[in-house]
Amino acid sequence: MAQKPTLPQGTRDFNPLQVHRRKFILNTIEEVFKKYGFMPLETPAMENLNTLTGKYGDEGDQLLFKVLNSGNYLKNLTEYNNKGLLEESRDKTLLPSSDGSLNNLNAKTALPYISEKGLRYDLTVPFARYVVMNRNEITYPFKRYQMQPVWRADRPQQGRYREFWQCDADVIGSNSLLSEAEFLKIYDEVFTRLEIPVVIKINNRKLLSALAALTGSPEKFMDITIAIDKLDKIGESGVAEELKKCELNESQISQIIKFLSLAQSVAPLKELQQLFVGSTEGLQGCNELKKVFDLLMGLQLQNPVKIDVTLARGLSYYTGAIVEVQCTQGDFMASIGGGGRYDNLTGIFGLPDVSGVGISFGLDRIYLVMENLQKFPDYIKANHTKILFCYFDEPTQAFAFAATAKIREAGIAAEIYPDIVKKIGKQLEYANKLNIPFVGIVGSNEMESGKVVIKNLKEGTQEEMSIEKVIEKLKDNN
């Protein structure tokens, strides 16, 4: 009957070493967040579906994990059917067939009746929800950080999982560009600490929006944005083709290509200003970029910050700056962080005119990069036990147990083998497999002298000494 257990697609277990390494990354990020005055926040894994839907575009809605209602989750559906309430509904297309059978249902039409909760897709929308719910208790500008898992019903591939962690920091209730500059500095600081070489790319949504207006098709903003985002993948001709598919004409396309040519420019800001002469929005985007760079002048960053006019980023709520961080070394070059400014995220929840800006670190991708570049410090191990006590029988067990306690009191991680086993080799083998550097052996001889034999497993040497000496020795060995 034993069935082979498996994991849901796109999820992973983390073994002890992996957990320690992930925590190393998390701690590094958290330390920096705290240093900049951000305060921690945690929100539930589940949100009401109506909090989540419509915030990430159609594509995003599809990637939401929905949670089935509790109890008889088909009840609502059948009741609606039986009572003929279909007629009263404001949108009949969302409802099941009225012939009393559920045969014609599909997932989309049935969804509102069987699910009202979903797993969070990111940390920004739950944060916006929190701000709106606690608007009167919060001191603005509110700076919060949040490091929790998020879920997307995406198809897994390299660096992409269905459950993964984001580490977000946001400032809400201020539209100062100082925040943008601070966030860039935070990116720089974290990745410097983690020893990951990165390039920090920055752009401004206003430029993209102004570009769309400039071509005379402002409604094609999303299409244009998505197309130019692919520049480094499919090249200029590819972008032009994409744009053609979106029904843009030759002169519009050439205008956009001209804009893209600035991607290679050394000083794109000046050229951008020329391009957007006459566009208030475009010029505003330029000015914002300039201001951020001016602020960064005095900060001495370790990693390059580059204007990248092709940087688009999908999330539909960004309105000002958009940033993205890419590793510049190794096999895995995908984005390991991103963020931007959103002027009206809380508006949907009834709190208009609150500007926010934030960034996110992708823990799992940072892990991949660090593994790839071998940047994890050697001192991170699966366990950090310094010494294992071994013994032979009940009296020596009691003695070893007391000795273990004394070592621990001194602040040193110590273990005692829990079972009385005849062979001491078994206990040594345990220490060896767990990479515990020392064992303390307690037999009747040692008990008499009140000392223990300390063996260095790496060197194979051993000597007899008092517990006090052991503590001294292990402290030196840190």
Next chain:
RNA sequence: GUGGUUUUAGCUCAGCUGGUUAGAGCGCCUGAUUGUGGUUCAGGAGGUCGCCGGUUCGAGCCCGGUAUUCCACCCCA
């Protein structure tokens, strides 16, 4: 959601055009060593070949379905 790919011992993988009893390395267990791991030597255990169905005298191998791995697209951390 679309396309390709993977799945054989605990792990990493061989397995020929379909043909006896499915192999290797590592790991695991026992012993050489009744107070010494790691190293060495000798021996041993372990597999419904992802799952369901089909073709065939005969399937790990061929066909269909399904799950899963990894990769690409869409999109994204």
